[in-house]
Amino acid sequence: MTEALPSLSPQDALVAVMVAVSVSDENIRTAELVAIERMVNHMPIFASYDIDRIPVVAQTVYALLEEEEGLDALFGLVRDALPEKLFETAYALACDVAAADGKLGEIELRMLEEVRHELEVDRLNAAAIERGARARHMTL
Template identity: 45%
Template sequence: MTTATLTLSHPEALIYTMVLASAVDSAVKDEELRTMGDVVRTLPVFATFDPENLPRAVESCMQLISSGEHGVEEAIAVIRDSLPPYLRETAYALALDVVAADGQALQEELRLLEMMRHRFDIDRLVAAGIERGARARWAHP
């Protein structure tokens, strides 16, 4: 299946968003994996998703992003096209949570977040509010 015809369920698209945020720096960290698992098990948007299917969704996303030089851009396009606008803000928030999970945001991660914000058509002020919420949730003492 080509990415032009790939359509994900809403939960799968949100999982792809988290995987992309985790993998963009070439190192999927344990903290990020734990965050993804916790999110899938607890947020209402994943109520119809069986957490046992998480490894399959992660692998599917990893295959997409490693499929060529434009894998990240293709994954973002698939996510955008699979989500209604109101869930694109949720996707952005989940990506921020995964990036923040290890306590540092690397340049590659920040660039990805910027790409997502633009491709998901998230207003800058809305994005700033989502970003501030993530900083508050992930603050270290």
């Protein structure tokens, strides 16, 4: 990306993390997109968020992930935009998107590990967040 990287709002950063997890396996599933839309529509953190920003943020994520150091740039943008108190929120949203389709592949698991590492989510807290996501997405 030769142009300047855009700045993100905290809500944009949360959306960017969700989109990055969804596209990490290069197969964006409908269940994941529905999960992102549902969370943006219903979670208090997104109460004042303009849903029309989602495609703009998604395009930014897509463009960054096509670059050689794009993932590092993406995490830099996310860390710059998010207050530290929302790092666990970002990880929880990422886990919910990954679990939404009922399939967690190796690539998605690696992406979640990267999110956890980049946002410095404590391993014990991450395990609790992961367990919660698993419980929310169980099927009969």
